[in-house]
Amino acid sequence: MMFSAKELRRLILPLVVEQVLLITVGMADTVMVSSVGEAAISAISLVDSINILLINVFSALGTGGAIVTAQYLGREDGENASRAAKQLLYVVGAASGFIMAVCLVLNGPILRVLFGAAEADVMGPASISTSPPCPTPSSASITAARPSSGPWAIPRSPCTAPF
Numbered sequence: 001m002m003f004s005a006k007e008l009r010r011l012i013l014p015l016v017v018e019q020v021l022l023i024t025v026g027m028a029d030t031v032m033v034s035s036v037g038e039a040a041i042s043a044i045s046l047v048d049s050i051n052i053l054l055i056n057v058f059s060a061l062g063t064g065g066a067i068v069t070a071q072y073l074g075r076e077d078g079e080n081a082s083r084a085a086k087q088l089l090y091v092v093g094a095a096s097g098f099i100m101a102v103c104l105v106l107n108g109p110i111l112r113v114l115f116g117a118a119e120a121d122v123m124g125p126a127s128i129s130t131s132p133p134c135p136t137p138s139s140a141s142i143t144a145a146r147p148s149s150g151p152w153a154i155p156r157s158p159c160t161a162p163f
Contacts, residue, residue: 022055033125043125046115054099061092 003011026048033040065088072081103110108127115123 022052026052039119039121040125042118042122046111046118046122046126050114058092058096061088061095065092 029044029048030041033044065084069081069084069088072078072084111118111123111126115126118126
């Protein structure tokens with residue numbers, strides 16, 4: 001069975017949009033830190049390569065799951081198609097949760113193993129960009145009202161970015 005040009009465009013268009021969005025995220029990261037300096041741009045590039053790898057791994061899992069589900073749907077076996085889709089969601093959810101936990105806990109050692117030869121002024125921002133965000137008050141008025149000296153002083157968060 002041959003697909004028409006219209007059907008192929010309907011299949012290809014979402015893939016092209018996905019790739020454009022992935023590239024845009026990487027470019028936006030670089031643009032946001034471009035005024036900070038070369039070390040920050042290098043750090044973002046290091047971390048982006050890991051992000052792209054993980055995105056491609058999960059895309060491959062999704063594609064494989066879609067193929068298995070499509071085979072069941074082609075056989076008109078809706079029950080097994082639903083089961084395959086459910087298993088895919090569970091596997092991808094568990095794998096992403098596990099990878100997230102490992103990366104949050106071991107971000108420094110992972111970066112040192114992968115990019116050990118990188119300079120310290122690059123590894124610092126790379127480590128920070130893979131760390132969880134520092135807890136800060138969500139309102140600027142709360143931050144401004146916090147006493148910073150005297151008997152009621154509230155210590156500032158130890159989280160600071162080196163760049």
